[in-house]
Amino acid sequence: MLKDEVQKLLNQDGTQIELFEEEKEYLEHHHLLPEDSKIVGLKIDSPTTRFSDAYIERSQKETDEMITSESASFLDQPITYLKDNKAEFIYIESKWFDIIRIDAISLEVDDVFGTYDAMFGLKLKKNEETTIREYVKENIVSEEAKYNLMFNQQDGLWDVNLTLDQINGFTETISIGGVLRLVYKFLFKLVEKVENR
Numbered sequence: 001m002l003k004d005e006v007q008k009l010l011n012q013d014g015t016q017i018e019l020f021e022e023e024k025e026y027l028e029h030h031h032l033l034p035e036d037s038k039i040v041g042l043k044i045d046s047p048t049t050r051f052s053d054a055y056i057e058r059s060q061k062e063t064d065e066m067i068t069s070e071s072a073s074f075l076d077q078p079i080t081y082l083k084d085n086k087a088e089f090i091y092i093e094s095k096w097f098d099i100i101r102i103d104a105i106s107l108e109v110d111d112v113f114g115t116y117d118a119m120f121g122l123k124l125k126k127n128e129e130t131t132i133r134e135y136v137k138e139n140i141v142s143e144e145a146k147y148n149l150m151f152n153q154q155d156g157l158w159d160v161n162l163t164l165d166q167i168n169g170f171t172e173t174i175s176i177g178g179v180l181r182l183v184y185k186f187l188f189k190l191v192e193k194v195e196n197r
Helices: 001-007 021-029 072-076 128-136 175-196
Strands: 054-061 066-070 088-093 104-109 115-122 146-153 157-163
Touching: 001 021, 001 104, 001 175, 021 175, 054 072, 066 128, 066 157, 072 175, 115 175, 128 157, 128 175
Parallel strands: none
Antiparallel strands: 054 066, 054 088, 088 104, 104 115, 115 157, 146 157
């Protein structure tokens, strides 16, 4: 549950915790912040700081062959890196993805449409399809939602291919880390909606 994952962030022996706005708002909204004054100073961090633990691979789209792994500083690259290197995709893992119910995310530019796409497996139940589709339609900037959503019986999760160009706040001027921030926020709110149904 989202509540359990977010509450785990508070179990750090009173040290200052770095939180995104979504987590801080969630804790406040659900009255989950302890009275302990040591935790009052919650800090909202930058995408690069948040995903400093990220495991990042650049790979060839055609063969899935890894080109190289990158350090977290690669997240400072502009998202246009993908348009400049259309034959590549970027694979990213982070401990923070557990909160939003994904293991990893792949980012690439679609060869046909030239759109920026994010692909990931979403760990929500099969019967959540209507809620997921409603959420996506309500939270994109275009009337025509361009995404693929298919339940994978074998893995028990939703295979999602989402066009990033349609997410509120997406521009080609942001960094790869900024894109991760947008996807994180988008999925955090989705998981929250599913759990509050």
